Amino acid sequence: MxxxxxxxxxxxxxxxxxxxxxxxxxxxxxxxxxxxxxxxxxxxxxxxxxxxxxxxxxxxxxxxxxxxxxxxxxxxxxxxxxxxxxxxxxxxxxxxxxxxxxxxxxxxxxxxxxxxxxxxxxxxxxxxxxxxxxxxxxxxxxxxxxxxxxxxxxxxxxxxxxxxxxxxxxxxxxxxxxxxxxxxxxxxxxxxxxxxxxxxxxxxxxxxxxRIIIQTVNQPDLTSIISTQMYLIEHIEDHFPSIKLLAEKANMSESKFKTLFNKITGNTPNMFFMENKLLRAKELLESKQFSISQISDRLNFTNNSYFASKFKEHFGVSPKTFVQDL
Amino acid sequence: MKKIFHYYSLTPEWQHKLADQTETKVIDNKIIIFPEKIGKGQSYFTQVTPGISVFFIDLSLNTPLKICREVSENDLYIFHFDLSEHVNLIKINNEDYEIGSYDKLDLAIIDNQIESSYKPAVHERTFAVRILVDKSLLSNFIAKYSSKETKHQTKDKTQKKDEFYHYGNIDSNSTLLLQSLKTKSIHDLSFDSFIKGTALKLLGNFFSRFYDLENNTNPLTQAENEAMNKTKDFLLENIYGPFPSVVFLATMAGMSESKYKIAFKKCFNTTPNNFFIKEKMTIGKELLKSGEFHTLTEVMYELNYSKLSYFTSKYYELFNRKPIDDFVKKGH
Missing domain, CATH: 2.60.120.10 (Jelly Rolls)
Structure with a gap:
């Protein structure tokens, strides 16, 4: 020491x-x-x-x-x-x-x-x-x-x-x-x-x-919410795991989980998940190692056009344009 | 068409001239809200650091307008980022440039010593960010720029060394920054810090891309590299056989023929066939010198050639020597 x-x-x-x-x-x-x-x-x-x-x-x-x-x-x-x-x-x-x-x-x-x-x-x-x-x-x-x-x-x-x-x-x-x-x-x-x-x-x-000051949330609740956030980030390439599963992980009722998650992160669980997924997609695109459809498959988007539309909705630019000017 | 004249300085006082001509006022030395007569929208100006200021305009015109920038005494460069979803005109040295929308060119760098005018389209949302930078901060950049301009791919024209303009594309990460700026309101508490941050990052992106341009070689992806090495190993393992054909190799790499050939050239700087011949000849040279063979024809057959003259000519091409010069005959 x-x-x-x-x-x-x-x-x-x-x-x-x-x-x-x-x-x-x-x-x-x-x-x-x-x-x-x-x-x-x-x-x-x-x-x-x-x-x-x-x-x-x-x-x-x-x-x-x-x-x-x-x-x-x-x-x-x-x-x-x-x-x-x-x-x-x-x-x-x-x-x-x-x-x-x-x-x-x-x-x-x-x-x-x-x-x-x-x-x-x-x-x-x-x-x-x-x-x-x-x-x-x-x-x-x-x-x-x-x-x-x-x-x-x-x-x-x-x-x-x-x-x-x-x-x-x-x-x-x-x-x-x-x-x-x-x-x-x-x-x-x-x-x-x-x-x-x-x-x-x-x-x-x-x-x-x-937003509420996080210090005022009781400690075990905060820990559980953060652990679900961690879980989402670790499984960012998979499908969204469902609120039910997340609420169970956090030992809360679904409604309590949703409200608290929203208060602490300022986002719904699904939005939080999608946002991070898209940022992950952006990183993958930046690496120039994969094609757009490879990335959309890897991140478990239903199809390329859904991926492209989500990407455009979030960043204001389609994945293709993004890659072109990189 | 209404014409407005203004000039730029790093400090906020220039805005009053702009505001007077549009019959409005400057709020807090930062914000100009344009009257309905001209169009709906506003502009925002703030000093980021000593030497860097940013001007942001978000406007839908109702009447045609020409914004003419006059030369001022300040030694500045103006970085104009345009993210309007239509075409605006920018006039520099009596030449019109189309600027805006992503597939058009959307970045202009103008010297403050050159007059220019900006003509936004009517009834469309014009969205532009201008970063004003003191020349003394950029002396290094200019020196480098002048020496490199010939290599630059974008359409740019250079005047004398101290008076230049540049016209090109915004890089993707900057586009994302500008897009997120689009969604913010200038009346937000956080807007000032946000636009300062954005301006600096835009400049950062521009310069890092600019200085990186030399080693921008469009490298192969990891998967492609692996495929290349796999086919290369295959060629080396079968060096005594005939050339397996590009079709075969491309299938092995999981690519189309043309993609395969291009990738191979990028990776090894030669074509697959030439690579194969070169390796064969290197082996041939070893065989010739080994003293294990009675005649050249034996060596030739070993390498799967059927005409001695072909072998000889390829050998000569590569080593500038005839095979017979290197040949060591098997002793009795």
């Missing part, structure tokens, strides 16, 4: 210290960490407007314990965490599991001290976004958002923001897109800043749509 004490901030002052703690170094925008701790990439970028992005795509070779003690409290951290393996955050003595199939989006105020634990062998893909509180205020003012208590929300003495949530399916795929890009260079920087903006857009959309 290696313990690292570090801080983050919404400028780049944390980078040097962070690399030093790992016995690593900073090269350009990369943080190089010794291979015996982890392999992979860490990349940071100042996106302007008081926003810093920190990209992590690594595999851990050791159990790691990170203690975050920030010296400045003027920022909020958004952690999009897609860890395959085990990763937990504890704040105020409560423990949250933050890997891919758990709370994969955490919003934590800079004033808070937190402990992050990750186990050996975990593969982490994460994007951390640090935003200055003053930028949030400015943003709200510029866009005439009505937060009657914005000053209270942003005042570190009165309120600390902390929220554990799940990112929307859309955000997940935006991140997945970024993951495919080669890190470094001006083209990647454009993509990274673009991704940050789109994630913020999604987050705002979520705030505006006033």
């Amino acid at each position: 290696k313990t690292i004490e570090h801080f983050y901030s919404a400028d780049l002052s944390w980078v040097e210290n962070f690399a030093k703690q790992y016995n690593g170094k900073v090269e350009g925008n990369f943080i190089i960490v010794p291979e015996d701790i982890q392999s992979g990439t860490r990349y940071f970028l100042d996106c302007g407007e008081g926003i810093v992005a920190y990209y992590i795509n690594v595999e851990y070779k050791k159990n790691l314990h990170l203690i975050q003690k920030n010296s400045s409290n003027d920022f909020v951290g958004f952690y999009y965490n897609l860890t395959d393996g085990e990763a937990t955050v504890s704040v105020h003595n409560s423990l949250y599991n933050v890997s891919r199939w758990q709370y994969n989006l955490s919003v934590i105020d800079g004033t808070l001290e937190s402990d992050y634990n990750v186990t050996k062998g975990s593969k982490t893909f994460a994007l951390c976004i640090f935003i200055k509180k003053s930028s949030i205020r400015e943003y709200a003012l510029n866009n005439r958002l009505k937060f009657p208590n914005i000053d209270e929300i942003l005042n570190p003495e009165k309120n600390t923001m902390i929220r554990f949530d799940r990112m929307s399916n859309e955000s997940f795929h935006i991140l997945d897109d970024l993951r495919k890009k080669k890190v470094g260079g001006p083209v990647f920087d454009l993509n990274l800043v673009g991704t940050v903006h789109m994630l913020i857009a999604n987050y705002l959309k979520k705030l505006a749509s006033k």
